[in-house]
Amino acid sequence: MTTKLSSRSDDRLDEAVAGIRARIIPDFPNPAVPFPHDLPQSSTLRIGRASASRRRWMATIGGLSLTAVVLTAVALFLQPQASLADVAKAVLKQPWVHLRTTIDDKPVHEGWLSIEQKIEAFRGEDMIRFNDFQQEVYHSYAPQEQVLYRGPLVGYVQSGKWGAISESLRVLLQSGSPPEKPLEHLKMFAPMQGQMKILSQRVSKATDQGRDWLEYSVTVQPTDKAPAQAKDQQLTGPLTMWYRVDIATQLPHLCRVEATVNGRLAVKETRFQYPERGPTDIFELGVPKDAKLVDRLPSGELKRVLATIQSGRVQMDNYRAVIVEQRDPIGELIWWNSAPDSILYRKGNRFRRDLPNGVLTQETPKPADDVDLRKWWIDRASKFQFGPVSMHVGSRMYTFDFQKVPDAKGIKRREISGVKSYDYNLKPEEMFPDFATRPEFVCRPPMGIGNPNRQVSLDTEAAEGPAGCILLKVNEEKYWLDPRKDYIVMQWGVGDTSYQIEETARSPQGVWYGTRVRRKDAIREKVSGKTYDQIVHIYVDFEAELSDSLFESNTPDLSK
Amino acid sequence: MKPHDWEELCRVHGPLVWSTVYRVLSSREDALDCYQEVFLDAFRRSADRTVEDWPSLLRWLSVRRAIDALRRRSRQTALVQSDSESLVAIAAAAQSPGKVELQELMECLTSELAKLPARQAEAFWLRSVEQMSYAEIATQMQTDSNEVGVLIHRARQSLRPAFKAFDTCPQEQS
Numbered sequence: 014m015t016t017k018l019s020s021r022s023d024d025r026l027d028e029a030v031a032g033i034r035a036r037i038i039p040d041f042p043n044p045a046v047p048f049p050h051d052l053p054q055s056s057t058l059r060i061g062r063a064s065a066s067r068r069r070w071m072a073t074i075g076g077l078s079l080t081a082v083v084l085t086a087v088a089l090f091l092q093p094q095a096s097l098a099d100v101a102k103a104v105l106k107q108p109w110v111h112l113r114t115t116i117d118d119k120p121v122h123e124g125w126l127s128i129e130q131k132i133e134a135f136r137g138e139d140m141i142r143f144n145d146f147q148q149e150v151y152h153s154y155a156p157q158e159q160v161l162y163r164g165p166l167v168g169y170v171q172s173g174k175w176g177a178i179s180e181s182l183r184v185l186l187q188s189g190s191p192p193e194k195p196l197e198h199l200k201m202f203a204p205m206q207g208q209m210k211i212l213s214q215r216v217s218k219a220t221d222q223g224r225d226w227l228e229y230s231v232t233v234q235p236t237d238k239a240p241a242q243a244k245d246q247q248l249t250g251p252l253t254m255w256y257r258v259d260i261a262t263q264l265p266h267l268c269r270v271e272a273t274v275n276g277r278l279a280v281k282e283t284r285f286q287y288p289e290r291g292p293t294d295i296f297e298l299g300v301p302k303d304a305k306l307v308d309r310l311p312s313g314e315l316k317r318v319l320a321t322i323q324s325g326r327v328q329m330d331n332y333r334a335v336i337v338e339q340r341d342p343i344g345e346l347i348w349w350n351s352a353p354d355s356i357l358y359r360k361g362n363r364f365r366r367d368l369p370n371g372v373l374t375q376e377t378p379k380p381a382d383d384v385d386l387r388k389w390w391i392d393r394a395s396k397f398q399f400g401p402v403s404m405h406v407g408s409r410m411y412t413f414d415f416q417k418v419p420d421a422k423g424i425k426r427r428e429i430s431g432v433k434s435y436d437y438n439l440k441p442e443e444m445f446p447d448f449a450t451r452p453e454f455v456c457r458p459p460m461g462i463g464n465p466n467r468q469v470s471l472d473t474e475a476a477e478g479p480a481g482c483i484l485l486k487v488n489e490e491k492y493w494l495d496p497r498k499d500y501i502v503m504q505w506g507v508g509d510t511s512y513q514i515e516e517t518a519r520s521p522q523g524v525w526y527g528t529r530v531r532r533k534d535a536i537r538e539k540v541s542g543k544t545y546d547q548i549v550h551i552y553v554d555f556e557a558e559l560s561d562s563l564f565e566s567n568t569p570d571l572s573k
Numbered sequence: 574m575k576p577h578d579w580e581e582l583c584r585v586h587g588p589l590v591w592s593t594v595y596r597v598l599s600s601r602e603d604a605l606d607c608y609q610e611v612f613l614d615a616f617r618r619s620a621d622r623t624v625e626d627w628p629s630l631l632r633w634l635s636v637r638r639a640i641d642a643l644r645r646r647s648r649q650t651a652l653v654q655s656d657s658e659s660l661v662a663i664a665a666a667a668q669s670p671g672k673v674e675l676q677e678l679m680e681c682l683t684s685e686l687a688k689l690p691a692r693q694a695e696a697f698w699l700r701s702v703e704q705m706s707y708a709e710i711a712t713q714m715q716t717d718s719n720e721v722g723v724l725i726h727r728a729r730q731s732l733r734p735a736f737k738a739f740d741t742c743p744q745e746q747s
Binding site: 022025 | 595596599605675676678679681682683701702704729732733735736737739
């Protein structure tokens with residue numbers, strides 16, 4: 014006698030596979046995250062704080078893209094931070110804001126915010142978090158792990174998406190009537206433009222419990238352009254968002270979202286309170302005082318070294334840099350006929366990266382062997398037209414979409430067809446724009462220090478590595494710092510890729526930066542399989558005139 | 574796409590990577606770490622080759638990295654996050670006990686996956702969960718379709734015993 018165990022086991026296995034395929038996926042991190050290597054815990058918080066709400070919301074509503082709309086909208090109420098808008102101002106004037114979120118009347122998490130005291134706190138089922146921006150220290154506690162982590166908040170700002178979203182809300186509140194095209198006017202809908210259609214919307218006044226309320230509701234549903242969802246995650250009815258704001262105080266009191274997934278109505282509500290007091294430390298949020306503490310706060314020599322590195326990131330002078338990437342050995346390549354790979358700009362906390370738009374049809378004579386290549390490439394760059402691909406202004410990042418349009422000669426050139434922007438709670442220089450080629454960042458790369466999962470150690474006596482350098486280890490990653498050059502990183506690696514800073518220089522203000530970077534075995538010829546190193550030449554011009562219009566998102570200056 | 578065009582990579586393919594790693598890990602924090610690792614890997618790989626099929630490459634990298642993470646996690650103290658927030662679990666709680674079992678089945682699969690040889694696990698997951706074709710898997714794993722078939726077959730053989738526990742009433746056959 015045998016059993017059908019194997020076929021039944023197969024069935025069970027297939028059931029498990031099917032279950033996993035249908036697994037609800039929470040909202041994914043901002044589509045343009047800072048370089049993924051460096052999203053320390055605080056950044057995780059930004060995403061993570063929303064994550065609990067998002068994940069739970071997903072659990073109820075389902076649908077990745079759909080929730081992007083909802084959650085961005087809900088983020089208005091979940092991420093109250095600095096803003097210019099009236100409502101935001103009103104909120105932020107409060108000593109404390111307390112948010113309590115429920116799904117189908119079941120409590121899921123709470124948040125506290127005090128701009129005045131520079132504190133944010135969050136308590137959910139799987140995480141308790143306390144951010145002290147004054148002290149630049151976070152505490153994070155995972156109940157399952159029963160470990161309390163303490164780490165640095167350096168590089169983070171207390172404002173994030175709130176600004177953009179609150180601007181949208183201002184449109185609503187000031188008009189007193191529904192905007193004609195909310196998907197265009199309301200930035201909260203920006204990620205889903207073209208994928209959602211408005212079924213109805215309404216701005217109205219109501220009196221309830223002796224108070225006058227301004228209420229806005231919008232009902233949307235996905236169009237056929239929305240990404241397909243798993244069968245059991247499909248929205249089977251419209252989705253309605255409903256906000257209630259106290260007219261007298263301009264303070265939001267309620268955000269409610271309703272949707273039907275597979276015939277089941279789900280309701281998420283966030284209620285606002287404005288108490289005089291909030292938590293003063295993470296223990297007031299229920300963390301046991303005897304919880305094991307893992308301290309990720311740098312101290313002593315390490316703290317000093319990291320502060321020096323950080324300072325270089327911030328203090329770098331304004332510049333325009335021409336980036337040229339070549340293989341080594343360069344062999345018979347006619348490099349002098351090629352275009353620079355990119356142009357990078359920095360002006361204070363504004364960054365921009367341009368790519369060449371079009372090619373030169375005229376051959377360029379080979380320069381003399383003793384030519385000053387820096388001058389030669391900077392001059393050559395002026396012969397090309399460039400267009401922006403990304404830009405950072407403060408903590409907001411912009412990316413540009415393109416379309417190819419033929420010019421008078423029939424040559425197809427790229428034209429900007431759209432701009433997308435994303436807000437971060439990172440300081441601009443902590444977003445490491447284009448770090449692999451930027452002069453100040455390529456030798457001060459993101460290292461993820463402060464993340465609870467990343468252990469840091471400093472070895473000042475390390476035998477290996479570049480001469481005169483000390484070793485900073487972050488988990489298994491090695492960064493070789495040069496104490497003679499303000500601890501810039503002369504050699505480092507990510508995965509199998511290593512970066513060696515072969516040449517450096519100092520800016521007029523004395524900030525060290527990289528001018529020649531080698532990436533070992535970074536180029537492989539497709540046909541022969543032969544590998545080459547890649548050399549990144551960074552030709553920095555500190556005297557270039559940098560007009561403010563370079564950093565204006567609405568009128569990108571393509572002629573530069 | 575140049576190696577440092579990670580912004581564009583993230584923008585275009587972020588959702589795919591995110592959902593792929595999350596399906597394996599079912600933990601937001603783990604998935605976030607893994608998501609970052611995948612783009613690091615992609616960043617590195619784009620430097621030395623022309624990538625013709627980004628979605629397939631990223632899907633493969635995502636599965637690979639996520640299974641690595643799964644293994645690391647299984648070696649550490651169990652920090653496996655409850656999936657009680659998932660719609661499946663919510664539905665399970667509200668509906669039948671059978672649905673609760675589905676949760677256990679899924680946990681069983683991911684936990685057993687971590688014990689499989691890496692290539693078997695990758696091939697199995699790419700085929701059964703991510704539904705990539707044998708040819709696509711073979712291209713990414715730098716092998717041929719036959720080898721992929723063998724890997725998947727062996728993976729299923731290895732996984733099968735773990736699911737016997739769920740067969741409370743096996744049918745008899747003479």
